[in-house]
Every structure is written in C-alpha cells, then in structure tokens.
Amino acid sequence: xxxxxxxxxxxxxxxxxxxxxxxxxxxxxxxxxxxxxxxxxxxxxxxxxxxxxxxxxxxxxxxxxxxxxxxxxxxxxxxxxxxxxxxxxxxxxxxxxxxxxxxxxxxxxxxxxxxxxxxxxxxxxxxxxxxxxxxxxxxxxxxxxxxxxxxxxxxxxxxxxxxxxxxxxxxxxxxxxxxxxxxxxxxxxxxxxxxxxxxxxxxxxxxxxxxxxxxxxxxxxxxxxxxxxxxxxxxxxxxxxxxxxxxxxxxxxxxxxxxxxxxxxxxxxxxxxxxxxxxxxxxxxxxxxxxxxxxxxxxxxxxxxxxxxxxxxxxxxxxxxxxxxxxxxxxxxxxxxxxxxxxxxxxxxxxxxxxxxxxxxxxxxxx
Numbered sequence: 001x002x003x004x005x006x007x008x009x010x011x012x013x014x015x016x017x018x019x020x021x022x023x024x025x026x027x028x029x030x031x032x033x034x035x036x037x038x039x040x041x042x043x044x045x046x047x048x049x050x051x052x053x054x055x056x057x058x059x060x061x062x063x064x065x066x067x068x069x070x071x072x073x074x075x076x077x078x079x080x081x082x083x084x085x086x087x088x089x090x091x092x093x094x095x096x097x098x099x100x101x102x103x104x105x106x107x108x109x110x111x112x113x114x115x116x117x118x119x120x121x122x123x124x125x126x127x128x129x130x131x132x133x134x135x136x137x138x139x140x141x142x143x144x145x146x147x148x149x150x151x152x153x154x155x156x157x158x159x160x161x162x163x164x165x166x167x168x169x170x171x172x173x174x175x176x177x178x179x180x181x182x183x184x185x186x187x188x189x190x191x192x193x194x195x196x197x198x199x200x201x202x203x204x205x206x207x208x209x210x211x212x213x214x215x216x217x218x219x220x221x222x223x224x225x226x227x228x229x230x231x232x233x234x235x236x237x238x239x240x241x242x243x244x245x246x247x248x249x250x251x252x253x254x255x256x257x258x259x260x261x262x263x264x265x266x267x268x269x270x271x272x273x274x275x276x277x278x279x280x281x282x283x284x285x286x287x288x289x290x291x292x293x294x295x296x297x298x299x300x301x302x303x304x305x306x307x308x309x310x311x312x313x314x315x316x317x318x319x320x321x322x323x324x325x326x327x328x329x330x331x332x333x334x335x336x337x338x339x340x341x342x343x344x345x346x347x348x349x350x351x352x353x354x355x356x357x358x359x360x361x362x363x364x365x366x367x
Contacts, residue, residue: 013131119151158338188236214242233341
C-alpha cells in the first residue's frame with residue numbers, strides 16, 4: 001500500500017471520528033489536520049492530529065501511531081505549533097519508549113505563548129483510541145504539555161498511577177494559560193469527593209467519618225518517628241480523610257494508627273519472632289525476603305491483624321510504592337496494585353460498580 005493510499009484511509013478514519021478538518025498543513029510527507037475552536041459552542045481549543053507518521057521508515061518497526069494534541073491556541077500560532085509538533089515527532093520522540101506509556105519527556109516546548117510548559121506527558125488516547133487501516137490499527141498518541149513541577153511530581157510513578165492521576169485530576173490540560181497544579185493532590189481529592197458522594201447518597205452514618213482529616217504536622221511527626229517519607233498520594237489522602245473508613249474486611253488507618261501498627265510490628269521483628277520465616281517463593285523478586293520490613297507503611301488492617309501496606313523497599317522486579325498484602329499466617333504477598341492512589345481508585349470503582357452496599361444500620365457491607 002502506497003503512502004498516499006494509506007493517508008487516504010487514515011483521512012477517512014479521521015473524518016469519521018473528528019469531522020472535516022478546518023485546515024491541513026503538510027510537512028515532510030506528514031499532514032497535520034487542524035480543527036479550529038468553536039466559540040459559539042463554548043469550545044475554545046484547537047485540535048491537531050498528524051496523518052503519515054505511522055508510515056515513516058524510522059517508525060515502521062514500532063507500534064503504529066499518529067499524534068494528537070489539543071490545546072488553547074490562537075490562529076496566528078498554528079504554523080508555529082505545527083512546526084514544533086513535527087520537530088518533536090521527527091527529532092525528539094524516542095522510538096524505544098512507545099511501549100512504555102505513559103511517559104514524560106523533559107525540555108520540550110510545544111506551546112509558543114507559554115515556554116514554562118516545557119515538559120510533555122505522552123499517553124495513549126482513550127477516545128478515540130485508534131484509527132482503522134484495513135486489518136491494522138493506528139494508535140493515537142496524546143501529548144499533554146506540563147510544567148516542570150507537575151512532571152517532577154509524577155515522573156517516578158508507575159505508568160498505571162500516572163494514568164489514574166491524569167484522568168482523576170480532571171484538570172483542563174488543554175488550557176495552556178492555566179497555572180501549575182498539584183496534580184496528585186487534586187486527583188486524590190477528586191477520588192475522595194466521589195467516595196464521599198457515594199456514602200452520602202446511600203445515607204451511611206459513616207459519611208461524617210470521612211470528613212475527619214489529618215494535619216501536615218501529624219503526618220510529619222509520623223514520618224519522623226518511622227524514619228520514612230510517605231508517598232505524596234498517601235499524604236494527600238490523609239489530609240482529606242484520616243482513616244476509620246472500612247473497605248470489605250479492612251479498615252483504613254489514621255496517621256496515628258499507621259505509626260502504632262508499624263511500631264508494634266517493628267518491636268515484634270526486633271524481638272526475633274520472624275527470624276526463621278521466609279516469604280512465599282512466588283513473591284520473591286517483587287518483595288524482598290523479609291517477613292516484616294520497617295520500610296513498609298501499613299495503611300489498612302482487618303480484625304485478624306492482616307494488613308495492606310505500601311512497600312518502599314521493593315525487590316528488583318517490584319517498584320517503590322507498590323501495594324502488598326501482609327497475611328498473619330503466610331506473610332507478605334505481592335499484588336497488581338501499583339500505588340496507594342491505584343488502591344483507593346480501585347475502592348472507588350468497587351463502590352460504583354456495586355461491589356458494596358449499606359446495611360440497615362448504615363455500615364458498609366461487601367455484596
């Protein structure tokens with residue numbers, strides 16, 4: 001199939017998803033299709049989609065993709081934006097990271113009128129996610145310009161956590177004149193707001209418990225006593241809701257309870273109670289071979305003493321901040337939960353998917 005034929009198929013797929021473009025600019029055999037803002041419909045963003053990158057020789061052996069950029073942009077900046085978009089695609093985009101989305105690139109300025117947005121988050125677009133080209137699919141790679149402080153706050157997080165933060169922060173990413181945001185704090189608050197809404201709508205007496213908050217001082221005090229730095233998503237969560245809420249058999253711990261449980265386990269460990277115990281081999285490599293590790297932060301516990309922890313001392317195939325389950329009889333177990341915000345976002349989903357209901361007495365019950 002020739003490049004011209006392929007671009008015609010891509011263009012047809014584009015029209016089915018976005019409509020007819022208002023302008024097409026061609027550079028280096030790649031078309032950039034532009035949609036103007038629709039002010040009468042209160043839509044003030046411009047959309048830029050490339051057609052042809054997926055067919056360039058230097059991308060042939062990688063995932064086929066086109067670039068999608070939606071930003072607030074004035075008409076007289078369209079050509080500048082297209083030039084920067086093409087330079088980014090042809091010169092700056094590392095080919096090897098296309099399977100590791102989301103990904104952050106430093107010192108890339110796509111926005112002419114806001115040079116402080118000099119980092120870019122690369123993430124596969126959700127809707128629409130791809131174009132159909134015969135039996136193949138060409139994915140849409142969404143670019144989100146970020147401030148340096150925003151990029152630095154999430155750059156070390158697992159990919160799934162970044163995706164959750166991007167979705168749940170509900171920031172108008174397209175607004176290139178917006179001020180920098182604490183995106184982890186914002187995403188965590190929005191998740192808890194949705195949890196509070198569910199409890200309130202169900203008439204649970206536990207709703208008021210969610211309103212209890214921890215202070216920065218109490219969090220810093222616990223960190224100092226434990227000689228640990230809590231992840232930002234946990235700290236944000238504690239500042240919004242300081243424990244007491246139950247999910248299934250587990251109760252979310254307050255910051256004081258986190259320290260108390262951690263200290264209790266530290267004393268038991270130092271007394272040698274776990275010296276002869278080894279973790280299940282299937283969890284090794286992800287979790288270090290400790291029955292208890294003082295670099296684990298227990299944030300939830302059930303009535304039997306089983307715990308859910310944040311692992312800050314992962315093994316070679318794990319990642320810092322991963323969620324592990326500590327069972328009293330079998331020790332630590334790995335999970336597929338990448339971070340605390342991943343865990344609490346999962347609990348939010350469980351509530352709205354109907355996994356829980358409220359008893360006549362007003363308490364949470366797993367269905």
